[in-house]
Amino acid sequence: MGRWYTMLVLSLLEPAVRAANLTSHVNLFLGTQSGGNDFPGVARPFGIVKLGPDLYVSGTDSYSGYLSNGNFSGFSMMHEQGTGGAPKYGTVSQLPLVGDVSNPLSNITIGRSGADEASVGYYKAKTSEGTLVELSASAHAGIYQYTFPKDTTGNILVDVSHVLPSYRGQGLSQHYKGGNITIFHDGHYEGHGVYDNGWNRSPDWSIYFCGHFDEAPISNKTYSGTDAKGSVQQSSGHASSSSGSTRVGAVFTFKDTTVISRVGISWLSTEKACQNVENEIPEDTKFQSVVADAQSEWDSEVLSKVTTSNTNETTLELLYTSLYFMHLIPTNQTGENPSWTSSEPYYQDIFTYWDLFRCSTALMQVLQPVAYEEQIRSLIDIWRFEGYMPDARSSNYNGRTQGGSNADNILADAYVKGVRGAVNWEDGYKAMLKDAEVTPPNYPVDPMAPDSSTKEGRGALPDWLSLGYITPRFSRAVTRAVEYSCNDFGLYQVASGLKKEDDATKYLNRSRNWRNHWNANQTSLGFSGFVVPRNESGFIETDPLNDSGYWGDPYYEASSWAYSWASIHDMKKIIEAMGGDETVLDRLNTMFTEGASGSSGIIFDPTNEPMFNIPYLYHYINRQDLSVSQSRNIAKSYYGVGVSGLPGNSDAGAMQTWLLWNMIGLYPVTGQTTFLIHSPWFDSLTIDLGDGKHLNVTSKGGDGNGGGDIYVQSLRVNGKDWKKNWLTWDDIFVRGGTLEFELGESASGWFTGEVPPSPAS
Ligand SMILES: *[C@@H]1O[C@H](CO)[C@@H](O)[C@H](O)[C@H]1NC(C)=O
Ligand SMILES: *[C@@H]1O[C@H](CO)[C@@H](O)[C@H](O)[C@H]1NC(C)=O
Ligand SMILES: *[C@@H]1O[C@H](CO)[C@@H](O)[C@H](O)[C@H]1NC(C)=O
Ligand SMILES: *[C@@H]1O[C@H](CO)[C@@H](O)[C@H](O)[C@H]1NC(C)=O
Ligand SMILES: *[C@@H]1O[C@H](CO)[C@@H](O)[C@H](O)[C@H]1NC(C)=O
Ligand SMILES: *[C@@H]1O[C@H](CO)[C@@H](O)[C@H](O)[C@H]1NC(C)=O
Ligand SMILES: *[C@@H]1O[C@H](CO)[C@@H](O)[C@H](O)[C@H]1NC(C)=O
Ligand SMILES: *[C@@H]1O[C@H](CO)[C@@H](O)[C@H](O)[C@H]1NC(C)=O
Ligand SMILES: *[C@@H]1O[C@H](CO)[C@@H](O)[C@H](O)[C@H]1NC(C)=O
Ligand SMILES: *[C@@H]1O[C@H](CO)[C@@H](O)[C@H](O)[C@H]1NC(C)=O
Ligand SMILES: *[C@@H]1O[C@H](CO)[C@@H](O)[C@H](O)[C@H]1NC(C)=O
Ligand SMILES: *[C@@H]1O[C@H](CO)[C@@H](O)[C@H](O)[C@H]1NC(C)=O
Numbered sequence: 001m002g003r004w005y006t007m008l009v010l011s012l013l014e015p016a017v018r019a020a021n022l023t024s025h026v027n028l029f030l031g032t033q034s035g036g037n038d039f040p041g042v043a044r045p046f047g048i049v050k051l052g053p054d055l056y057v058s059g060t061d062s063y064s065g066y067l068s069n070g071n072f073s074g075f076s077m078m079h080e081q082g083t084g085g086a087p088k089y090g091t092v093s094q095l096p097l098v099g100d101v102s103n104p105l106s107n108i109t110i111g112r113s114g115a116d117e118a119s120v121g122y123y124k125a126k127t128s129e130g131t132l133v134e135l136s137a138s139a140h141a142g143i144y145q146y147t148f149p150k151d152t153t154g155n156i157l158v159d160v161s162h163v164l165p166s167y168r169g170q171g172l173s174q175h176y177k178g179g180n181i182t183i184f185h186d187g188h189y190e191g192h193g194v195y196d197n198g199w200n201r202s203p204d205w206s207i208y209f210c211g212h213f214d215e216a217p218i219s220n221k222t223y224s225g226t227d228a229k230g231s232v233q234q235s236s237g238h239a240s241s242s243s244g245s246t247r248v249g250a251v252f253t254f255k256d257t258t259v260i261s262r263v264g265i266s267w268l269s270t271e272k273a274c275q276n277v278e279n280e281i282p283e284d285t286k287f288q289s290v291v292a293d294a295q296s297e298w299d300s301e302v303l304s305k306v307t308t309s310n311t312n313e314t315t316l317e318l319l320y321t322s323l324y325f326m327h328l329i330p331t332n333q334t335g336e337n338p339s340w341t342s343s344e345p346y347y348q349d350i351f352t353y354w355d356l357f358r359c360s361t362a363l364m365q366v367l368q369p370v371a372y373e374e375q376i377r378s379l380i381d382i383w384r385f386e387g388y389m390p391d392a393r394s395s396n397y398n399g400r401t402q403g404g405s406n407a408d409n410i411l412a413d414a415y416v417k418g419v420r421g422a423v424n425w426e427d428g429y430k431a432m433l434k435d436a437e438v439t440p441p442n443y444p445v446d447p448m449a450p451d452s453s454t455k456e457g458r459g460a461l462p463d464w465l466s467l468g469y470i471t472p473r474f475s476r477a478v479t480r481a482v483e484y485s486c487n488d489f490g491l492y493q494v495a496s497g498l499k500k501e502d503d504a505t506k507y508l509n510r511s512r513n514w515r516n517h518w519n520a521n522q523t524s525l526g527f528s529g530f531v532v533p534r535n536e537s538g539f540i541e542t543d544p545l546n547d548s549g550y551w552g553d554p555y556y557e558a559s560s561w562a563y564s565w566a567s568i569h570d571m572k573k574i575i576e577a578m579g580g581d582e583t584v585l586d587r588l589n590t591m592f593t594e595g596a597s598g599s600s601g602i603i604f605d606p607t608n609e610p611m612f613n614i615p616y617l618y619h620y621i622n623r624q625d626l627s628v629s630q631s632r633n634i635a636k637s638y639y640g641v642g643v644s645g646l647p648g649n650s651d652a653g654a655m656q657t658w659l660l661w662n663m664i665g666l667y668p669v670t671g672q673t674t675f676l677i678h679s680p681w682f683d684s685l686t687i688d689l690g691d692g693k694h695l696n697v698t699s700k701g702g703d704g705n706g707g708g709d710i711y712v713q714s715l716r717v718n719g720k721d722w723k724k725n726w727l728t729w730d731d732i733f734v735r736g737g738t739l740e741f742e743l744g745e746s747a748s749g750w751f752t753g754e755v756p757p758s759p760a761s
Contacts, residue, residue: 022303023295025313025320028118029643031082031655032066035607036646038325039064039081040118044294045301046332046347046371047139049265050079053116053125054090056109059167063087066116068643071109072125074162075133077142077265078207080394081328082650083351085199086172088394090164092193092209092265095157096146097251098129104157104223105231105247120324121294136290138280139332141264145287148257156254156261158211160193161247171447174198179206180240181250183220188212189250190270198394199351201446201455205395206338207265210273212283214260217252224248260287267338267396302327305367309684315705317641322660326360326653327368330375339396344381345374352392353406355651358612359658361410362668365417366733369690373421376414379407380424383431388440388456398456400446402556403476404483405435405458412490412671415497417729429494436491436507437461448551449475458484469516471535472554478517478531479549479556479610482566485514489569489760490671511760514567518577522560525594527587529577530560545603558610561591561603568613568669571620572761581621588618592630606638607648612658616667619676620755624725625711625747627667628679632710635662663706665697665741666727673729674756677715677722680741681706693736701743713744715751726756 031038041052041064055062057070065079065087074093097110111128118124123135130149135142148154161176174197181191192208222239224246225231231247239248262285264277281290303320310316329349337346353361365372382398383389389407390398411428440457442450451474452459460474464484470477489511495503514531522530524544533540533554544560555563567574575584591604591614605611615634618626638647639659646655661667664687665680680697683704687695701709715722718737731737 022299022320023120025316026120026298026303026324027317027321027641028120028123030317030321030641031325031646031650032064032643033068034644034646035084035648036644036650036655037063037082037084038646038650039079039328040066040116040123041079042118042121042123042135042137042142042294043328044137044139044297045327046330047137048267048331048333048336049077049137049140049142050081050328051075051077051135051137051142052079052123054093054162054164055112056107061087061166061168062164063649065090065164068115071111072127073107073109074159075125075135075144076162077209077263080349080351081325081652082646082655083199083652084649086166086168086170087164088174088198088200090162090174091195091207092263093159093162094144094211094261094263095159096127096131096133096148097155097157098131098148098152099155100153101155101157101251103230104251105159105161105225105249106227108157120298121291134287136287136294138290138293140266140276140336141262141280143281143285143287143290144261144263146259146261148254148259150257154254154257154259156213156252156259157249158189158252159247159249160191161244161249163195166198172197172199172201175244176247177204177244178242178246179248180238181222181248183222183237183250187216187220190274191248192270195395200392200394200397200399201444202395202397202399205397207267208270208273209263209265210270210277211261211263212277213252213254214283215254215256218255219253220250222248222250267333267336272336298324302367305688307686307688308682310682310704312705314641315681318639318645318659319663321641322653322656323367325650325656326363326660329652332371332374334374337396340385342381342385345378346381347375347378348393348396350390350393351652352402353410354391354402355609355654356657357406357409357413357670358609358654359661359668360652360654362413362670363657363660365414365419366687366689366695372414373419373423376411376419376423376428379411380428380431383434384427388434389431390456400454401456401459402454403479404487405456406483406487408432408435408487408490409671412493413668415494416671416673418734425494425498429491429498429500432491432494436488437465446551451475454551458487460484464513467516467536468510468513469534472533472540475552476549476554476556478533478554478560478563479558481517482514482531482563485511485567486569486671488513493671508760511567512570512573514570515573515577520577524561525590527578527583527590529564529579531564531566532560547605557608558605559603562605562610562614565614565617566610567760568617569671570758570760571617571756572758575620584621585618585623585626588614588626588630604634606634609651609654613667616676616678619725620758622725622753622755624678624751627676628710628712631662631667631678632706635659635706665699665739669756672757672759674726675728676726676756677712677724677739679710679712679743680739689733689736695732695736696738697741698739699741699743709743709745711744711747712750713742713748715742716740723750723752724754725751
């Protein structure tokens with residue numbers, strides 16, 4: 001074979017071969033159990049449609065629709081990824097049923113036969129009646145392929161009132177509020193449903209649908225009715241209701257064993273829903289071609305951005321599955337915004353920036369610079385039309401803010417790392433100023449925290465502005481204070497860049513206000529100095545180990561031990577306040593050795609985001625080696641490839657991005673250009689940065705799977721010896737770059753000792 005011929009064959013074959021390789025490393029069921037709540041159904045990167053099963057187990061919330069046990073209540077088009085709180089969506093569903101269907105609107109569920117199966121772009125389940133359900137999807141439409149058992153009557157139930165309910169009893173359950181469905185002469189159906197509530201306490205929202213079957217049904221019926229009275233058949237081919245007490249739906253009956261249904265959804269209208277399915281999955285589309293398109297999109301747009309010479313299947317599964325799950329939300333809803341008209345991009349399903357600002361958004365910028373710029377523009381547009389950027393948002397509604405206004409951190413990070421393009425930064429800064437200066441109205445009142453708004457912005461601003469700290473008249477006071485400090489640091493960064501010197505001075509000063517909550521005399525486990533609740537009379541006694549805080553408490557979902565480290569922009573001051581490097585070393589070690597009172601584990605809690613930075617903070621006291629060992633130990637002990645492979649809720653991929661940075665060998669310090677250097681897992685890893693640029697990371701001495709020798713012996717950055725334990729965005733991302741590590745079995749003195757910056761100290 002001539003050389004020319006070989007090259008041609010390789011270049012023709014390579015993409016297909018690569019597609020098969022990379023998507024095959026994604027395990028859709030990784031992290032679906034034990035609280036990970038990963039969504040294993042079918043979706044495209046940032047796609048609006050997430051088509052998957054909805055499982056019903058009495059008294060159990062199914063956050064992503066999927067549970068490993070229980071009965072199917074439907075296969076629906078909309079889901080979130082990896083969230084907790086309370087379920088959202090589960091809307092626009094179909095359910096296959098065999099035989100006579102009596103009382104179709106009575107929350108019918110059907111058993112499951114065997115475990116579901118899934119691969120990228122494909123989902124398969126079997127009901128206890130023997131019906132095979134196969135699913136695939138595009139961004140705004142889905143395709144269902146049903147195979148009913150031979151010699152039975154196959155029906156498809158479309159229950160417009162179907163949602164994922166919540167059984168937790170916190171008043172966060174979604175409700176059906178009305179809707180309609182019409183069956184047309186050609187057999188297709190259209191309609192919409194109205195729903196409310198869910199974790200973000202949303203008011204009524206509507207979604208429109210348009211469904212087709214590949215053959216005419218032998219019979220079709222529409223129904224309306226109440227749970228109590230049963231369903232009443234409507235003869236007109238149309239059913240509607242204007243309240244949640246009357247449910248609507250339809251049943252289609254088929255003679256063939258195989259039935260294909262294509263369904264489009266839209267946030268705008270049934271016409272748009274019909275257009276969406278016609279554009280993306282037109283009539284006569286082969287089911288398998290939708291699967292193939294989905295695989296090739298995931299391969300080219302997401303998975304192939306990161307490549308490695310590694311061949312360990314376990315490690316590749318962790319890598320590619322993590323990349324997959326960070327790309328499901330936010331959803332790109334550009335062209336599908338029901339709330340205002342604008343030429344800006346529109347992304348929503350943000351769940352939540354409280355979870356995402358440390359690791360995910362920084363990685364999103366690296367891997368998806370185009371989508372990331374669109375996301376930043378969308379955030380600013382939400383402020384432009386609704387008055388505030390979201391900390392969380394779904395069904396086009398901002399809510400609920402757990403701590404600070406963390407979109408400020410994300411804008412700051414994007415700004416200092418050079419995101420410009422079509423971003424209007426003067427407006428971006430105005431959006432941040434709104435967070436920093438204007439208290440959001442406390443409406444609607446959140447019964448779990450009635451003192452101030454949780455919808456958006458900073459509810460506890462009145463204290464923050466007048467006192468420089470937050471008194472207990474505001475819930476989550478300590479959490480909010482440390483997060484507001486970090487948010488104000490974000491304002492300082494953008495104000496500096498925009499040459500607003502007075503503002504920069506003001507917000508840098510305000511970013512130090514966490515210090516007002518620092519009680520040097522508060523002790524715990526022999527250490528003193530913690531962030532504590534306080535009021536005008538002074539500090540209030542607390543137990544820094546207590547980790548049971550929720551919406552109404554001073555600390556939210558983490559303890560004072562955790563929140564005392566939170567102000568990473570002012571690390572030098574924290575170290576001073578804690579008593580210097582040696583004490584900080586002991587205190588960090590204690591995070592990983594001592595148990596929290598009343599719990600069996602260690603103080604460090606790998607299941608929740610406020611702890612994400614902590615294993616890396618050894619960098620600031622010149623013990624990069626301990627950041628390496630501590631963070632690697634956490635990655636290896638708490639993450640894995642099984643169905644329980646995540647330590648906590650994925651939270652839209654936040655957990656996965658913490659792991660990905662550990663694999664890469666860098667850790668981002670959000671709001672600054674700083675990256676902490678630790679130690680990579682792979683002998684060789686290449687990240688495609690777009691525009692022909694790459695970041696190439698190589699290491700010698702490790703086992704290529706994050707095991708073996710992990711301690712850095714030497715490092716070359718872009719071919720030159722590197723003696724700092726940190727580097728900046730400019731060093732390796734702007735033009736691309738190389739990191740060449742040599743690893744060994746014990747700590748070495750490879751760096752000179754210049755610690756990462758503490759710009760507020
Ligand atoms: C991809 O698959 C082909 C064919 O199975 C195999 O030869 C090749 O080594 C694989 N490459 C990687 C990176 O796994
Ligand atoms: C599960 O479905 C089966 C029929 O497939 C039904 O008999 C059973 O009652 C259902 N269980 C629940 C809890 O709904
Ligand atoms: C269904 O409801 C929508 C929204 O209220 C309405 O515009 C439409 O006319 C209704 N369809 C029918 C057939 O009544
Ligand atoms: C639906 O059923 C009605 C009778 O109930 C029939 O007149 C109509 O043609 C059917 N439509 C389709 C698309 O089969
Ligand atoms: C059906 O489920 C909804 C929650 O989605 C619940 O409010 C309703 O009570 C249920 N109805 C029956 C008859 O179980
Ligand atoms: C693959 O990596 C895993 C850890 O990620 C390790 O336990 C296993 O031994 C490795 N397998 C081989 C063959 O190196
Ligand atoms: C987001 O969606 C819009 C409209 O479909 C599209 O033009 C844009 O390219 C999408 N963005 C990305 C990053 O795919
Ligand atoms: C900094 O903030 C403190 C209150 O925390 C205030 O007394 C001081 O005037 C501020 N300094 C500047 C330069 O704004
Ligand atoms: C801390 O304790 C010392 C000694 O008891 C006392 O002088 C000081 O005022 C206390 N500081 C605070 C902030 O309570
Ligand atoms: C501050 O809190 C303490 C302890 O709860 C209380 O005794 C004191 O009255 C409070 N001071 C003010 C000004 O509210
Ligand atoms: C721990 O914090 C919770 C929430 O603030 C509080 O209800 C509880 O009393 C605290 N427990 C201890 C031991 O301080
Ligand atoms: C980085 O890796 C890519 C892909 O393997 C390669 O094309 C590029 O030449 C490498 N760059 C450097 C500077 O090594």
